[in-house]
Amino acid sequence: MRKLLKALIIIITIAPSVSQAQTDIDAIMMEKNQLCIGPMYSHSSWKNYWEGTMKRDNQNLGTVSTQLFSVMGAYGLSSKLNLLFNVPYIKTKASAGTLSGMKGVQDLSFFIKYMPVEKQIGPGTFSIYAIGGASFPLTNYVADFMPLSIGMHSKTASARLMLDYQVKHLFFTGSATYTWRDNIKIDRTAYYTTEMHLTNEVEMPNANNLNFRAGYRSSKLIAEAIVNKATTLGGFDITRNNMPFPSNKMDATIVGVNVKYVVTQNHNLSLVGGGNTTVAGRNVGQATTWYGAVFYILDFTHKAKQTSNSGKTN
């Protein structure tokens, strides 16, 4: 159950960044007045999960899968300042057992991405990014039905520092993120964590995230490998054979690959795809995820700007 949640967290907060270009967690900036927008589909599933630190399966869940359909976009307020957003619709299902899957529109997340520094250092280009993000639920979906709930229903705010270094077409990006998560309200009036709580309000632990990505980057093609480590700062373990709960401690380390291919001459259309898998976790599903997206760039200036051939802009 918690695994699903973990998977969801990954998909919701990390996957957009690990998966596509022009996201809140890559070193790609849109040019001024350009809007890059498109649909994304992702499929994530797990059979095994970590109950606390112990890995197990659950015959009453079988394989838990999550499908995500979203619209993502990035807009260049300037070549140094971008606004990004993401709105997912999520659908969950368990292949065994009797529990019903859930579906619905989840959280609107948006980010402001600022690149204050971009300069030549040694043989390559070094850049620094500061990214602020926020998200809030768009619907009154159910959080307390893990692992089949579609999200946590928590308002969040995040702050990220990201560094990028590119030599010719090879790059390395590293980032660290801190995410504040607001308390949530659930449908029941009492719940047990490591003690009884006589309230419908749940204190959500904050989280941090480390992300490293490296690979090839040109204006036509980006191919990268990523490692992402998400950690909740607090929370409790799922007890033996218990159900997961939104305020569990949920950690996951995933590895994956992403590819972005620019189809047309003028760089307007790009295809993005990739996959990742969970290599370590705690109170989360050992999820494997793949995704695909199509992005189109709309230019709102009178004259389209020439993009640099480094691939760092679109």
Added chain:
Amino acid sequence: MNKKIFFSYLVSIVVVIAIVVACNKDVVGRTDNIAALQPTNTDDNAGTWKPILLTAPTDIVVAAPIATSAPDYILQISEIKSFQANITSEDQKLINYWSAGAVLRWNEILRDLVAKHNLPPYQNADGTYPTPSVSNPLAYPQFPFSNPPYAARAYAYVSAAQYDALVTAWYYKKQFNRPAPYTVDATLKVLVPKSALPSYPSEDAVVEGAAVEMLKLLFPGDQEYITEKAAGHKKARLMCGANVRSDIEAGEALGKAVAQKFQARARGDRAGAAVGSPTIWAKIVSDCRVRGDSPWVSLDAPARPPMLPVFGKTKAFLFDSLTAISLRPLPPPAVGSEQMKIETEEIYQYVKNPTRERIAIVHFWADGAGTYTPPGHWDAIAAEDFIKKNFSEVRWARNMALVNMSLMDAAVVCWDTKNYYFNPRPTQLNPNIKTLTGIPNFPAYISGHSTFSGAAATILGHIIPERATDYANMAQQASMSRMYGGIHFRSDCAVGLVVGKNVGNYAIQRALTDGAE
């Protein structure tokens, strides 16, 4: 770029982040900071109320206290003063917590223990399931698995023992009439509301002693936690000046002595055999087939034996075993009947397109694994209403005992019915029925939630008549929640409510004759 726009975006993002970050995340429980209990009526004559198990208060002998002029008593006053001279903010918190009411707090502690232990054991490698062992409570699976019948019985025993112990305490309070320490020594500070009640034996220690002794039997693996709570309770009552040490010691001994009588009853109430055996499980199935019906099958994987199938033979509090059987309702619609087809389709329609409002109702009342169970939910409802009533401790205990005996006896009749008819769940008859909460691992007819809720709402409506309609509506909603969730048929729920009401009426009969009204 435009600096103004840049600035305004930056500011708005910072503001959003600041709002989330600045949110106070401390979660406060509904009863965390409630006022100290100040009973509107001390129920001076409660020593004459009818006990549940004892024949009379004099079944328990409480020694006469030492005189308030005795040097040892003066020393006990000094002990309080020395506590108060060094009081910390932690001490003050402890005093505030316990001053809300002894019966309330021990009921909350019990709900905590029930929730902690309400987890079905994980299967063995061969697909069978281990059973918790009372003699080895800390080994996995820990003892107990405090499922709804187990929990209902635990709440009933603790409440009933506290009630009998408090009736006895009130009897001796009147007999010995030793004033509270702050009455004896006017210079003594008192950190809780004063009471005109004689303080020997301490009603708080009576409640604590009864709880601690009962919980040794019911939650043997949690003694450290329970002992720590008990120590805090006793310390709080000393520090606040409500009791001297001899009040506490006499009260605790009295509570334990009464609880030991309830322990003896519990050991002989047949609940210990409620798990059954493979032979018994097979016989329940074949009996169902002999009657010409299709038996329930476990929808857990691997299939799990039914939960406490012999709990229906447990000795009830409010009626004898023949009455318990007479409360068993007529059979449900036969599995192959037209009526059952209609009822199955009704549930399928509920789960096919659930509304958010219905899901909220399902989850509000689900009280499944890892929770304090439906009886615990009704205890929470009762307790939060009793708080507003400012009952004396003895009336608190009496009312909680009435509620919890109803809930336990509802479990007895309900589990008897379930395992007599052994009727399938909706998903067994139509696998397309996916549920919005876990399917409990026992037969459907009659709904436990409905039986519990019918019983609790009935006795609560008697105790607090102005809320009777609210309780009835809550019971109705709890009952319907099981249909919305896809785990019960309408017959299970409607009949369950009626059976629950019938059980609750026995509690009303007791309430009318116990001397408290």
